[in-house]
Amino acid sequence: MKLIHKGKTKDVFLLEDGNYLLKFKDDVTGEDGVFDPGSNKVGLTIEGAGRAGLRLTKMFFEILEDKGIPTHYIDVNIDDATMTVKPATLFGKGIEVICRYRAVGSFYRRYGGYVKEGQPLDAFVEVTLKDDMRQDPPITEDALDMLGILTHDEYKILKELTKKIAGIVKEELAKKGLELYDIKFEFGRIGEDKHIALIDEISGGNMRAFKDGKQVEPLELERLMLE
Numbered sequence: 001m002k003l004i005h006k007g008k009t010k011d012v013f014l015l016e017d018g019n020y021l022l023k024f025k026d027d028v029t030g031e032d033g034v035f036d037p038g039s040n041k042v043g044l045t046i047e048g049a050g051r052a053g054l055r056l057t058k059m060f061f062e063i064l065e066d067k068g069i070p071t072h073y074i075d076v077n078i079d080d081a082t083m084t085v086k087p088a089t090l091f092g093k094g095i096e097v098i099c100r101y102r103a104v105g106s107f108y109r110r111y112g113g114y115v116k117e118g119q120p121l122d123a124f125v126e127v128t129l130k131d132d133m134r135q136d137p138p139i140t141e142d143a144l145d146m147l148g149i150l151t152h153d154e155y156k157i158l159k160e161l162t163k164k165i166a167g168i169v170k171e172e173l174a175k176k177g178l179e180l181y182d183i184k185f186e187f188g189r190i191g192e193d194k195h196i197a198l199i200d201e202i203s204g205g206n207m208r209a210f211k212d213g214k215q216v217e218p219l220e221l222e223r224l225m226l227e
Contacts, residue, residue: 024050053203088188094130099166
C-alpha cells in the first residue's frame with residue numbers, strides 16, 4: 001500500500017490490486033473554526049467526523065448502487081475509517097459539481113445583489129475547478145469543453161447525474177425532517193469504457209443540511225440520519 005496523496009479531509013493510498021484506499025480524517029473544511037462545506041481549506045477538527053462521514057457515505061453509495069447509479073464504491077471498514085474504491089481518472093486536475101437548492105454560501109456571496117439569502121433555487125448546478133491557489137473558480141460548460149477538461153456531451157451526463165443524486169440525497173434527508181440546502185460532488189471516469197461515475201464521498205462534510213431553520217453539523221447529521 002502506497003500513499004499517493006494527502007488531502008484536506010482524507011488521504012489516498014494505492015493498493016496492490018490497483019484499487020485505492022481512502023483514509024477519512026476528522027478534519028473538516030471551514031473558516032475560523034466554523035464549518036463550511038464550500039471552503040477549500042481545513043477550518044476545524046471534529047473528533048469522530050471521519051467515521052461519521054464514512055457511515056453516511058456507505059449508506060448513500062449503497063442506495064445509489066441499488067438504483068443503478070455508477071460510483072467508484074467497493075466497500076468500507078468503519079473501524080479503520082477507510083473506503084476501498086475503483087480507480088478513476090479525474091476531469092483535468094479535478095472538478096467539483098455543486099447542486100444548490102438555496103441561495104447560501106459562495107452563491108449568495110457572488111450574487112447577493114440579485115437574490116435574498118436562503119432564497120429557493122431550482123436544483124441549480126455549477127462546476128468549479130479544484131484549484132486552491134485560485135480559490136476553486138467556477139467554470140462554464142463552454143470553457144470546460146474549450147480547455148479539454150470535458151466535452152459538451154459529458155457535461156450533460158454530469159449535470160443529469162448531479163441532479164439525480166442530489167435529489168436522492170434530498171429525499172433521504174427529508175425523511176428525517178432535514179432540508180438539503182446544497183451539496184458538492186466529485187466525478188471521474190472509471191472502467192474500460194471510461195464512463196462517468198460519482199467518486200469521493202457523500203457526507204455531512206460536503207453538504208449543508210438544515211433542521212428547523214438551523215444548520216446541522218456533520219456529526220449531528222450522521223446521528224440523525226442513522227438513528
